[in-house]
Amino acid sequence: xxxxxxxxxxxxxxxxxxxxxxxxxxxxxxxxxxxxxxxxxxxxxxxxxxxxxxxxxxxxxxxxxxxxxxxxxxxxxxxxxxxxxxxxxxxxxxxxxxxxxxxxxxxxxxxxxxxxxxxxxxxxxxxxxxxxxxxxxxxxxxxxxxxxxxxxxxxxxxxxxxxxxxxxxxxxxxxxxxxxxxxxxxxxxxxxxxxxxxxxxxxxxxxxxxxxxxxxxxxxxxxxxxxxxxxxxxxxxxxxxx
Numbered sequence: 001x002x003x004x005x006x007x008x009x010x011x012x013x014x015x016x017x018x019x020x021x022x023x024x025x026x027x028x029x030x031x032x033x034x035x036x037x038x039x040x041x042x043x044x045x046x047x048x049x050x051x052x053x054x055x056x057x058x059x060x061x062x063x064x065x066x067x068x069x070x071x072x073x074x075x076x077x078x079x080x081x082x083x084x085x086x087x088x089x090x091x092x093x094x095x096x097x098x099x100x101x102x103x104x105x106x107x108x109x110x111x112x113x114x115x116x117x118x119x120x121x122x123x124x125x126x127x128x129x130x131x132x133x134x135x136x137x138x139x140x141x142x143x144x145x146x147x148x149x150x151x152x153x154x155x156x157x158x159x160x161x162x163x164x165x166x167x168x169x170x171x172x173x174x175x176x177x178x179x180x181x182x183x184x185x186x187x188x189x190x191x192x193x194x195x196x197x198x199x200x201x202x203x204x205x206x207x208x209x210x211x212x213x214x215x216x217x218x219x220x221x222x223x224x225x226x227x228x229x230x231x232x233x234x235x236x237x238x239x240x241x242x
Contacts, residue, residue: 051227058173066126078160085157142222203237
């Protein structure tokens with residue numbers, strides 16, 4: 001099963017063309033955005049025995065706004081007005097982003113993004129945006145949150161000949177998965193101790209790979225399976241004293 005993951009490294013001091021500086025205030029260094037299918041049993045075969053399942057921080061949906069009004073300036077105005085309407089209706093629930101090299105949060109004073117010409121349709125312009133919503137600490141509600149977000153997108157007030165298309169699956173964002181490193185290392189160490197106890201053996205145990213980066217797979221709509229690729233070497237075993 002194929003899983004895509006993207007690592008976004010943002011520098012807040014940079015600005016995008018035609019947009020005032022509006023980089024998302026969160027530090028995007030070490031923020032992961034995971035799309036694609038969720039893991040199945042076959043994926044677990046290649047995953048270490050010890051892992052942690054943790055909720056992500058946000059859900060992220062890509063949308064495409066397109067417009068085929070004949071006049072280019074009118075197309076631009078209608079798309080920008082639609083974005084303004086989208087931002088206004090988002091309130092504090094959703095954040096609307098424009099993404100080029102970096103993700104930029106839009107607002108009513110900062111929404112006139114650069115548009116692309118549609119190569120497949122004459123006299124048409126489009127732009128890709130992203131809608132973000134918090135997971136809220138309860139992964140069980142993720143499917144309902146996704147459904148609500150998609151209803152919000154579909155019900156958006158579209159100005160003129162602007163259309164909004166939902167593109168692809170909803171992605172999951174986790175900020176700084178490395179913050180769980182030592183929780184993972186503790187779990188790996190505890191598992192090794194339990195293994196020796198279960199075998200009633202006193203052995204020399206070496207754990208390699210704990211210096212590797214934390215990896216992840218999508219476990220559910222709002223959770224990531226986090227792990228470190230480690231190996232355990234057991235030697236010099238003798239029966240544990242009774």
